[in-house]
Amino acid sequence: MNPERPKRKLRVATTSLAGCFGCHMSFLDIDERLIELLEHIEFDASPLTDIKTPGQCDLGLIEGGLCNAENVHVLLNMRQKCRILVAMGACAINGGLPAQRNHLDIRDCLQTVYLTGVGLNRGFIPNDPELPLPLDQVHPLHDVVKIDYFLPGCPPPADAIWQFLTDLIAGRTPQLGHGLIHYD
Amino acid sequence: MNSLEKAEHPAGLKRIAIEPVSRVEGHGKVTILLDAENRVHQVRLHIVEFRGFERFIQGRPYWEVPVMVQRLCGICPVSHHLAASKALDQVVGARRITPTAEKLRRLMHYGQILQSHALHFYHLSSPDLLFGFDAPVAIRNVVGVLQAYPEAAKRGVMLRKFGQEVIRITAGKRVHGTGSVPGGVNKCITPEERDLLVAGLPDVLRWADEGIALVAQLHGAHREAWDRFGTVRSNLLSIVRRDGALDLYDGVIRARDADGHILVDGIEPTAYGDLIRENVRSWSYMKFPYLQSLGAEHGWYKVGPLARLQNCDFIPTPRAEAARQAFAATAGGQIVHAPLAFHWARMIELLHSAEVIAELLDDPDLLKNDLMASGPRATTGVGIIEAPRGTLIHHYEVDAQDLVTQCNLIVSTTHNNQAMNEAIREVAREYLDGREITEGLLNHIEVAIRAYDPCLSCATHALGKMPLVVELLDATGALVDRRVRDAEQLA
Ligand code: SF4
Numbered sequence: 001m002n003p004e005r006p007k008r009k010l011r012v013a014t015t016s017l018a019g020c021f022g023c024h025m026s027f028l029d030i031d032e033r034l035i036e037l038l039e040h041i042e043f044d045a046s047p048l049t050d051i052k053t054p055g056q057c058d059l060g061l062i063e064g065g066l067c068n069a070e071n072v073h074v075l076l077n078m079r080q081k082c083r084i085l086v087a088m089g090a091c092a093i094n095g096g097l098p099a100q101r102n103h104l105d106i107r108d109c110l111q112t113v114y115l116t117g118v119g120l121n122r123g124f125i126p127n128d129p130e131l132p133l134p135l136d137q138v139h140p141l142h143d144v145v146k147i148d149y150f151l152p153g154c155p156p157p158a159d160a161i162w163q164f165l166t167d168l169i170a171g172r173t174p175q176l177g178h179g180l181i182h183y184d
Numbered sequence: 185m186n187s188l189e190k191a192e193h194p195a196g197l198k199r200i201a202i203e204p205v206s207r208v209e210g211h212g213k214v215t216i217l218l219d220a221e222n223r224v225h226q227v228r229l230h231i232v233e234f235r236g237f238e239r240f241i242q243g244r245p246y247w248e249v250p251v252m253v254q255r256l257c258g259i260c261p262v263s264h265h266l267a268a269s270k271a272l273d274q275v276v277g278a279r280r281i282t283p284t285a286e287k288l289r290r291l292m293h294y295g296q297i298l299q300s301h302a303l304h305f306y307h308l309s310s311p312d313l314l315f316g317f318d319a320p321v322a323i324r325n326v327v328g329v330l331q332a333y334p335e336a337a338k339r340g341v342m343l344r345k346f347g348q349e350v351i352r353i354t355a356g357k358r359v360h361g362t363g364s365v366p367g368g369v370n371k372c373i374t375p376e377e378r379d380l381l382v383a384g385l386p387d388v389l390r391w392a393d394e395g396i397a398l399v400a401q402l403h404g405a406h407r408e409a410w411d412r413f414g415t416v417r418s419n420l421l422s423i424v425r426r427d428g429a430l431d432l433y434d435g436v437i438r439a440r441d442a443d444g445h446i447l448v449d450g451i452e453p454t455a456y457g458d459l460i461r462e463n464v465r466s467w468s469y470m471k472f473p474y475l476q477s478l479g480a481e482h483g484w485y486k487v488g489p490l491a492r493l494q495n496c497d498f499i500p501t502p503r504a505e506a507a508r509q510a511f512a513a514t515a516g517g518q519i520v521h522a523p524l525a526f527h528w529a530r531m532i533e534l535l536h537s538a539e540v541i542a543e544l545l546d547d548p549d550l551l552k553n554d555l556m557a558s559g560p561r562a563t564t565g566v567g568i569i570e571a572p573r574g575t576l577i578h579h580y581e582v583d584a585q586d587l588v589t590q591c592n593l594i595v596s597t598t599h600n601n602q603a604m605n606e607a608i609r610e611v612a613r614e615y616l617d618g619r620e621i622t623e624g625l626l627n628h629i630e631v632a633i634r635a636y637d638p639c640l641s642c643a644t645h646a647l648g649k650m651p652l653v654v655e656l657l658d659a660t661g662a663l664v665d666r667r668v669r670d671a672e673q674l675a
Contacts, residue, residue, distance in 0.1 A: 018233065021209050022258020022359045028307070029358050031345040032338070038327055048307065049325040050206045050627065070232060097255040101236040109239045114464055117238070118579065118592040120471075121461045121480065128467035130215055130230050155258065155359050184357075 009039075010169060012061065013054040013082060014046040017071040018098045018138055019064025021047070022155040023089040027061070029158035037162075040169045054081040059168065063088045063155075065095040066139040070132035079145040084168070087147045088161070090154040090183070092140065097154075099138040149174060152183050188609040191217045191225035202626050205229075205633055207308040207325070209259045210597075210640025214608060214629055222619060227612045229605050229633060231470035231640055241591045246272050246582045247366055249591075253578070254360045256595070257639050259303065261360050262296035262351060263571035263596075266433070267578040270567030272366035275582045277559025284552040285368035290433050291544045292354035292363060293569070297432055298388075298537040299347025300572035301489075301530045304637045305395065306340020309527060312631045313402050318624025336398065339391045343534070346381075346388050350541060353377045368556040375551060382545050385538070389503075392535035396507050399528045403514070410524045412614075414607040414632035417442040417521050419475065419485035420495050421599065422575055423568055426450070428497030430536065432570040438495055439475060439485060444519045447475070453568040456577055460594065470601050470640075473594060484602035486521075487574025488636060489529035494519055501543070504536035523607050523635035530637070571596045573637050597638040607632040 016024060024047060030037065045054040054060070060082030066072055079085055090096040101109065115123040141147055151160060160180040167174035191197055194217060203213035211233040217226040237256060241249060250268040254261035266289055273281055281289075311324045314333055323332070330337040348358045353373055355361025363371050403410050419442060423435035437451035437459060451459055462471040463480050474483035485491070494512075499505040511520075511528055544550060567578045574596030581590040611632045616625055 016211070018235070020255050020258040020261075022255070022261065025258045025303075025359050028303070028344070029348060031348075032341055034341060035330060035338070038330065043325070043327060047204075047206055047208075049327075050321045050630075052203065052206065067235070068233065097252060098235050100240040100252075104236070104240060109236050112239045112242075113236070117462075118590070119457055119460060119462050119594075121463045124464055124466070126464060126466050126469055128230075130213070130228070130232075130467055131469065132232055134234055154255070158358070184360075 009042045010058040011044050011056070012041045012046075012059045013044040013057045013078065014048070014061040015063070015074060015078060016047060017062060017064035017074060017092070017141075018067035019089065019091045019096070021063070023061075023063035023092075024048075026089075026153075026155035026158050027161050030162045031158075033162060037165065041165070054078060057082045058084065060085045061088050062086065062092050062141060064091045065098060065141065066135060066144065067098055068132040068134045072135075072144060075141060075145060084148045085141075085145065086149045086151060086164075087141045088151045089156055090152065093142075093150050093152060094140050095138040102137040151176075152181055154184060157182070188224060188227045188612065189605070194226065197225055200621060200626070202629060205630055205640075207311070207630070208634055208638050208640060209257065210638070212633075212638070212640040214633070216612060216616070216621075216629075218621070222617070222621060224612045224617045227605075227609045227629075228467055229601075229608060231468045231601075233640070234469045238591045238593055241580075241588050244588050245586045246275055246580065246588055247586070249580065249588060250364055250366070251360070251362055253593075256593075258359055259639060260296060260300055260571050260573065262292055262355065263569055263576050264578070265355070265361070265364050266293055267567040267569045267571075267576045268580075269364040269366055270434070270569065271565035271578045271580050272567070272582075273368075273557075274565035274567075275562050275580065276367045277561055278367040278557040279559060281368045281557050282554045283549045284372075285555050285557070286433075287544055287547055287550050288354050288369045288371075288373065288555075289364055291541060291550070292351055292361075293433050294537040294540045294544070295347045295350025295354065297347075297572050298534055298541070299344045299351065300637075301534040301537070302340050302343035302347060302395075304572070305399075305527060305530060305534075306337060306343070309631075309634050309637075310336065310340070312627070312634065313399075313524075313527065317628050317631050318622070321623065324627070339394060343388060343391050343395075346384050347537075349384070350381060353381065365556075367558050370555065372553045372555065373551065378545055378551065381541070385542050385545070388538045389535070389542070392531070392538045393503075395531040395534060396528070399531050400510075403524070403528060411522050413628075414523045414611045414614075414635070415521050416603065416606040416610055418603055418606075419447065419478070419483070420491040420519070421475075421485045421487050422492040422495045423453075423570055424496045425500075429500040430492060430496040430498070431500075432492075432533075432537075434569070437568070437575075440495055440519070442519060442521065444494065448477070453577070454564070454566045456566060456568065456579070456594075460577075462594070462598075468601070470598050471594075472601050473599055474602070485599065486603045487596055487599040488526060489533050490520065490526045491574065492570060493529045493532060499532075499536055501536050501539035504532055504539055507532045507535060523632050526635045526637065571639075573597055573639050574599055595639070597636070597640060600636050600638065604633055604636050604638060607636070 355363035425431035
């Protein structure tokens with residue numbers, strides 16, 4: 001890493017929208033390199049901290065696509081607060097597996113799960129105002145905001161996340177070399 | 185005592201939301217309704233996301249399912265991978281899979297239990313326990329633990345790494361691997377891979393012991409508070425081996441009442457539907473299961489490490505069994521219902537997982553290459569496994585064209601839905617009622633939820649509706665998606 005750059009730590013927010021946390025797990029799969037990384041970054045809002053909404057950040061890592069109104073709200077706020085926004089993983093980039101529901105009629109889904117499902121005592125559909133409205137389809141992040149980088153994979157390999165972050169920290173344009181880009 | 189599930193007169197009450205619940209897996213929030221004197225009238229844990237897995241798996245070829253369902257949860261993908269495989273073993277007629285396949289799956293599974301328990305304790309929950317529930321937000325996270333307790337935090341990182349390596353070697357990839365298939369596994373392991381894991385064992389076993397010692401010490405230091413905090417009595421449920429031993433990969437269903445008397449035992453997984461029913465509440469996408477024989481009011485139960493350790497008769501590995509007995513002795517033989525005791529039970533299971541991994545790595549069957557079994561086709565499969573967070577049930581119906589026609593999933597966290605809601609109501613009564621509500625007090629609510637190690641992504645595979653309009657606009661303001669819904673449209 002470039003020794004001449006000022007020592008200020010990059011402030012990083014992370015969030016999971018319609019994702020499975022696997023991308024966050026892959027981030028933690030950098031293992032003990034996390035300790036080295038923490039000399040260069042600090043976490044803002046993230047599932048790993050109790051900061052619930054992001055302040056001004058250098059970098060936002062987002063896993064998961066958009067499946068409800070709340071996801072959209074969180075994404076817009078992340079875009080406002082983060083200088084660089086990264087779509088991390090298949091769900092953020094193209095909706096991923098949750099987007100398998102996109103070809104289905106939502107009414108049919110509701111009835112299958114809540115009215116006619118196996119083992120239900122008396123079915124009805126949850127409808128409390130505390131529950132965010134589901135979108136008709138699962139959308140990728142770049143349908144709604146500008147995304148600066150896309151990290152492919154389900155999840156992206158830990159080494160790709162490491163390479164990306166260390167490039168950014170060193171002030172280089174992030175580049176993923178051989179073996180770091182794959183889509184499974 | 186007011187149940188706090190539903191305020192009698194919600195109009196005019198103040199609403200406080202903990203949103204999102206942090207340092208847990210997935211998407212949840214808590215709402216609390218208070219009157220002008222800050223008396224608590226309603227407390228709810230809402231699961232706010234839906235996925236629709238049960239529906240969109242219908243129509244897919246069965247052999248895709250073990251890989252698809254992993255995407256329910258990135259922390260315990262192996263549980264879904266294996267529960268689906270076990271269900272679909274029955275569909276492909278593999279009533280017994282080969283010894284090598286079973287041992288490789290077990291290795292994968294115990295590797296996952298180990299990594300998930302390490303992650304949950306060290307990365308997510310330990311900040312509350314080490315710094316105090318109302319410690320400043322700035323230090324109350326894994327980075328704070330790394331600074332103040334570097335040995336403990338590094339132990340967590342290295343334990344998790346070992347478990348993830350077990351998964352990589354057996355499944356091909358640390359997150360969302362492909363090792364298990366209906367009828368067996370698709371990959372042997374090499375002597376070199378085995379030796380790599382064997383070399384890590386001495387450290388892992390030592391770290392596992394240190395984890396138990398840490399929790400026991402924390403319990404000893406705050407004994408009365410820990411035993412009371414959020415404690416609610418309930419039934420317990422898990423699978424156990426046919427001889428009553430703890431077994432996290434396979435077994436029959438057993439349930440006990442709150443005093444430890446056996447309610448049902450030896451129930452075959454395929455009969456789960458007669459045992460468990462589910463209720464729906466308007467305010468959560470997560471269903472509320474209960475034992476049908478006892479009814480919804482009395483039939484709810486806990487699952488997970490604390491239930492398992494008290495439901496089994498013994499742990500079939502020596503060091504973890506000694507630790508289980510020491511744990512039981514501190515409660516004087518009474519059933520422990522304290523949420524914070526989950527942490528202790530979890531650390532004992534972590535040690536047990538390390539011991540099982542050691543046994544499996546020593547087993548000559550592990551390196552053989554007889555991997556697949558098959559037999560006469562069936563149309564129904566039910567797979568039950570003890571995931572890190574508790575009992576996980578996958579049920580599929582498959583037609584003659586190999587397509588899934590029905591899928592029912594009851595995930596671990598769903599079983600704990602009522603118990604978590606009751607626990608946070610208890611904490612609200614004890615700590616919040618009538619006080620000025622601070623961030624630290626609100627974290628008490630989250631501490632009780634975290635103890636259950638909920639996996640809120642897993643629990644969100646259903647769909648919901650509300651009478652609202654939502655418009656999704658792109659960066660230029662153009663309309664991408666618009667939904668209008670009302671009650672009539674959906675009724
Ligand atoms: S991309 Fe894959 S690993 Fe990441 S959140 Fe989506 S399903 Fe999970």
